[in-house]
Amino acid sequence: MIIITHIPFIISIILYFVSSVLFIGYIIKPSFFNKKIAKWTMVMGFFVHSGFLIFLGLESGNIPITNVYESFVSLLWCVLFVYINLDYLYKIPSLDTFLIPLITALSIWALTFDGNNLLITISLGNFWLIAHIIPIFIGYAAFTISFSLSVMYLTQQRQLKLKLFGSLFNKLPSLERIDNLMWKTISLGFPLLTIGLVFGAFWVKTQNVLGEAWYLDYKVILGLATWLVYAALLHMRLIASFHGTKIACLTIAGFCLVLFTFIGTFFMGSKHAFQNVSEQTNTEILNVQ
Template structure:
């Protein structure tokens, strides 16, 4: 088991390094693309007669993203593959940890942070594949890298489960819904951040605001039912572990506030077709509430302060 434990830690470190390298490669790749676009923006008409477009005259393996967006090739493509590899390594790390402990990754901040980062990468990979918008990485990967570094900084020792955590199946499903919800919220917030900066930057690979608004909305739609399931399953678990469905524990309350923020966003979007900067800011605030809830173990106290 010692070998399996060390393997899990090595995989976690490797995944963290790959996410950081992918982020740096994306920054360099998009920066080069931006400089290239500036140099050729008004270079005259191409052989096809498209004067003034932000494209090289030579054939480029760019990907059309719709809404006038183009994903640059080269480093950005390779960084995308690095993220996929990092996700595979992180999955292996979590599986190794589960084999060692005999239960899901939910007993401390190290395990939950690793799972949180896994959820972010899962959501990012899916949205990148679905919409082919690699520019999302500029806002998603810093969060994933930060969470992974935080996980590495936490105590990693394996301890016996306390009584409140011994309902493995129910608690594992509760944490799984939280991880997926947080991942969707991270991607939704990333799209909202890019939406807000879109009028102020001219990155070649940055899609139009309409597409970013759509991704933010789809991310929220994915996160919201997971948040709902997380709260419901958490209440059932709380009744089993503590004899009460709801105790207004600080972390319970923070989770409820987070759910209400996303409820307000989706209500405004669906009922009143609310879009624009205010809607984007609401998604950013929602993910801020997610982070506040996650890091609450350090200062909330209460019944969730076991991590």
């Protein structure tokens, strides 16, 4: 039953995978692989992905974040959505070669959460929830892209240092350009993360969703840590006008923290408004199915 309903997402993963292969192939052998086909395969994957989320939303009548799996799928959708828009605005050469394989890998990982029985415990029609979740998701998406850009930066830097002037070297943009784009995506993500966290804090205070000791929730703590890392990054860049390798390394660290905050905390026992389906309700659900 579960498998059948998730076929659209599997299809979009396959499309992302094919597109990744084509993007990487295009770097290795441009005469053989077509970049346009790669791009369209990716866009097709995105459409199927979007369709899947709409289907999930219509089925449950809520925005599709009712469990860990759905949240993950939604987050990945945000990454692609932000990427497609940024690419349209800035025409970032070869970023796709770095980002789409990452999205493919994360999508496969997301699939393993399919059977996860953590369910959200709060009502989803809530204004605060939307105001908390959506900015944070888009912020995380921007950070994912800045992570890919950092990897790109370090790759190009390594090639310049080691004098590896191959096909990848020719296709990647200049260090300065990557650095600027890194900066742009971070300065898009940071305010959104801030807004999301502020709304989250209001919500927690006014409606007591995480209980008395909300500040001990791992996700809250790590969320703040993430905010601090990116704040430090912005400070370094804006006040001390730092560039280059240090910024790239910190961006990578920031993204690892994002990923850990988003997924890792569930392994640590943090529920953050999600709850294990109790055995009682479990059997109820089984009966319904």
